[in-house]
Amino acid sequence: xxxxxxxxxxxxxxxxxxxxxxxxxxxxxxxxxxxxxxxxxxxxxxxxxxxxxxxxxxxxxxxxxxxxxxxxxxxxxxxxxxxxxxxxxxxxxxxxxxxxx
Amino acid sequence: xxxxxxxxxxxxxxxxxxxxxxxxxxxxxxxxxxxxxxxxxxxxxxxxxxxxxxxxxxxxxxxxxxxxxxxxxxxxxxxxxxxxxxxxxxxxxxxxxxxxxxxxxxxxxxxxxxxxxxxxxxxxxxxxxxxxxxxxxxxxxxxxxxxxxxxxxxxxxxxxxxxxxxxxxxxxxxxxxxxxxxxxxxxxxxxxxxxxxxxxxxxxxxxxxxxxxxxxxxxxxxxxxxxxxxxxxxxxxxxxxxxxxxxxxxxxxxxxxxxxxxxxxxxxxxxxxxxxxxxxxxxxxxxxxxxxxxxxxxxxxxxxxxxxxxxxxxxxxxxxxxxxxxxxxxxxxxxxxxxxxxxxxxxxxxxxxxxxxxxxxxxxxxxxxxxxxxxxxxxxxxxxxxxxxxxxxxxxxxxxxxxxxxxxxxxxxxxxxxxxxxxxxxxxxxxxxxxxxxxxxxxxxxxxxxxxxxxxxxxxxxxxxxxxxxxxxxxxxxxxxxxxxxxxxxxxxxxxxxxxxxxxxxxxxxxxxxxxxxxxxxxxxxxxxxxxxxxxxxxxxxxxxxxxxxxxxxxxxxxx
Numbered sequence: 180x181x182x183x184x185x186x187x188x189x190x191x192x193x194x195x196x197x198x199x200x201x202x203x204x205x206x207x208x209x210x211x212x213x214x215x216x217x218x219x220x221x222x223x224x225x226x227x228x229x230x231x232x233x234x235x236x237x238x239x240x241x242x243x244x245x246x247x248x249x250x251x252x253x254x255x256x257x258x259x260x261x262x263x264x265x266x267x268x269x270x271x272x273x274x275x276x277x278x279x280x
Numbered sequence: 281x282x283x284x285x286x287x288x289x290x291x292x293x294x295x296x297x298x299x300x301x302x303x304x305x306x307x308x309x310x311x312x313x314x315x316x317x318x319x320x321x322x323x324x325x326x327x328x329x330x331x332x333x334x335x336x337x338x339x340x341x342x343x344x345x346x347x348x349x350x351x352x353x354x355x356x357x358x359x360x361x362x363x364x365x366x367x368x369x370x371x372x373x374x375x376x377x378x379x380x381x382x383x384x385x386x387x388x389x390x391x392x393x394x395x396x397x398x399x400x401x402x403x404x405x406x407x408x409x410x411x412x413x414x415x416x417x418x419x420x421x422x423x424x425x426x427x428x429x430x431x432x433x434x435x436x437x438x439x440x441x442x443x444x445x446x447x448x449x450x451x452x453x454x455x456x457x458x459x460x461x462x463x464x465x466x467x468x469x470x471x472x473x474x475x476x477x478x479x480x481x482x483x484x485x486x487x488x489x490x491x492x493x494x495x496x497x498x499x500x501x502x503x504x505x506x507x508x509x510x511x512x513x514x515x516x517x518x519x520x521x522x523x524x525x526x527x528x529x530x531x532x533x534x535x536x537x538x539x540x541x542x543x544x545x546x547x548x549x550x551x552x553x554x555x556x557x558x559x560x561x562x563x564x565x566x567x568x569x570x571x572x573x574x575x576x577x578x579x580x581x582x583x584x585x586x587x588x589x590x591x592x593x594x595x596x597x598x599x600x601x602x603x604x605x606x607x608x609x610x611x612x613x614x615x616x617x618x619x620x621x622x623x624x625x626x627x628x629x630x631x632x633x634x635x636x637x638x639x640x641x642x643x644x645x646x647x648x649x650x651x652x653x654x655x656x657x658x659x660x661x662x663x664x665x666x667x668x669x670x671x672x673x674x675x676x677x678x679x680x681x682x683x684x685x686x687x688x689x690x691x692x693x694x695x696x697x698x699x700x701x702x703x704x705x706x707x708x709x710x711x712x713x714x715x716x717x718x719x720x721x722x723x724x725x726x727x728x729x730x731x732x733x734x735x736x737x738x739x740x741x742x743x744x745x746x747x748x749x750x751x752x753x754x755x756x757x758x759x760x761x762x763x764x765x766x767x768x769x770x771x772x773x774x775x776x777x778x779x780x781x782x783x784x785x786x787x788x789x790x791x792x793x794x795x796x797x798x799x800x801x802x803x804x805x806x807x808x809x810x811x812x813x814x815x816x817x818x819x820x821x822x823x824x825x826x827x828x829x830x831x832x833x834x835x836x837x838x839x840x
Contacts, residue, residue: 189693189743191743192693192743192747195743195747196743196747196750206786260692263690264692264695265696266699267700272704275700275704275754
């Protein structure tokens with residue numbers, strides 16, 4: 180129970196202080212690069228990798244983020260430990276924009 | 281920080297009521313100096329610069345009586361004092377043997393460690409001399425200890441909670457501590473961290489600000505920091521000598537070491553203006569002090585260590601030799617001379633920022649300048665209100681400086697946040713890290729976390745303290761590695777234009793008309809014209825479209 184609470188506290192911190200940086204930084208990437216980054220992050224954090232649904236996967240991705248935003252990708256690239264520690268995928272760290280606060 | 285909402289009246293009333301009972305204490309022996317003629321009882325605070333015990337052989341004094349001669353100095357005036365245990369027939373104001381022994385012990389500590397002493401007594405004629413006979417002397421911790429009581433502190437915290445605000449939010453407001461200077465939020469936070477009083481060396485927060493001239497750096501010290509907390513502004517270049525800073529041998533007495541500015545401001549803070557004018561050697565002497573919070577001085581027969589546990593604020597301009605073809609932005613800090621890396625390593629936060637207020641704040645800055653020139657802040661209600669908030673928060677800051685929130689319990693999150701910072705390419709670029717780990721930077725980061733907990737008056741670390749430390753450290757890194765296009769400054773380009781260009785670059789990917797551009801980015805005709813003039817944007821007259829170029833603001837030419 181304590182470890183769950185530790186994890187939740189860390190997620191709250193990440194949501195407040197890091198996600199805005201990520202959301203700001205990832206949209207600065209051109210779509211070709213953004214697609215690869217988001218897809219990699221998704222694959223890292225999910226058992227089932229990003230599904231290629233059509234011949235235009237980048238447009239599928241655009242459609243997906245226009246509906247759901249970037250938070251799912253942020254979560255996928257983040258590992259939170261039982262003690263409240265956390266680690267980002269290097270691609271996610273690269274996306275942390277200094278202008279996102 | 282929002283200043284639109286009024287401060288709840290209940291909080292204002294509480295602060296006014298509480299601050300009314302606070303005294304203003306300063307390190308000075310001037311009152312004692314001024315009582316020399318009248319011989320009225322007087323008190324003062326200073327440092328013992330020398331002391332000597334002498335036998336009294338006069339028969340009226342009694343047997344085996346001792347006279348202690350000592351000097352107490354505040355750096356400006358020196359008072360020749362005596363204390364004794366002789367009979368009143370010989371000289372009034374005699375102390376008991378125990379009192380005199382304690383007095384000598386305190387004098388010894390003051391001289392060797394630079395502790396302040398508070399003296400009470402009156403001037404008398406003794407032989408051909410006019411001397412200050414001390415009847416009470418105690419080590420002074422008055423400037424470290426807050427006059428705010430625990431009950432007042434708890435009530436203030438509760439009031440903030442009840443009204444949905446926090447002490448930090450109140451301190452950041454333009455109608456409390458920042459009426460006379462318009463500054464960005466992160467700079468306000470950095471200055472408030474600087475205003476905490478370090479009790480131990482691990483508490484010290486040193487800050488560097490390198491910005492363009494005319495940005496109000498001295499104004500920041502004079503109108504925000506000095507009225508709020510004890511802080512001394514050090515002179516530039518040759519006007520700040522090593523002897524003046526650390527303590528010089530007395531010309532009259534070679535067994536006496538005068539009080540330098542740094543020992544004098546122990547547990548307080550010192551601001552260094554135009555630090556780029558200092559010699560390398562001065563920075564060299566500062567290094568130990570910045571890391572260890574003390575200075576050791578060996579001169580003549582003296583070997584003393586003086587405590588200098590204080591926060592330093594370096595304010596200056598980039599060095600004159602700087603040019604972006606041959607140097608990186610980090611080299612702007614070469615103003616610290618040959619000890620640049622060592623000094624930078626000891627700075628908790630460094631901001632290399634063209635504008636301290638932001639270019640979008642011109643109106644606010646101009647209003648603040650005109651109000652200062654009209655002396656709006658020196659008269660009437662405005663003056664009273666500002667003084668009330670300063671008095672209240674001076675004691676609040678002294679109180680929270682003593683809080684010791686435990687960092688260990690939050691170690692996993694502190695470590696993870698620091699790891700993120702350390703992984704950033706800017707981190708290595710900024711601090712020239714040779715080893716994989718920089719333990720000093722880690723300690724400085726942890727100290728920032730604790731600093732934010734203190735500013736909020738919290739005795740336990742929470743996510744917002746870690747988050748705020750991450751934000752300000754990250755901002756510091758960003759300004760150090762990204763935000764100082766010197767050449768752009770020379771061309772008269774402001775930050776707003778650079779920001780607009782960044783947004784144009786992200787959104788306008790193909791040649792577009794002015795109307796199309798304006799749908800994506802807000803830009804005036806004048807700004808578009810300026811971008812065209814420096815060729816950051818190319819205009820095609822044939823179809824009235826504009827192409828945004830990748831542009832290097834450091835070199836003022838097309839980017840690679």
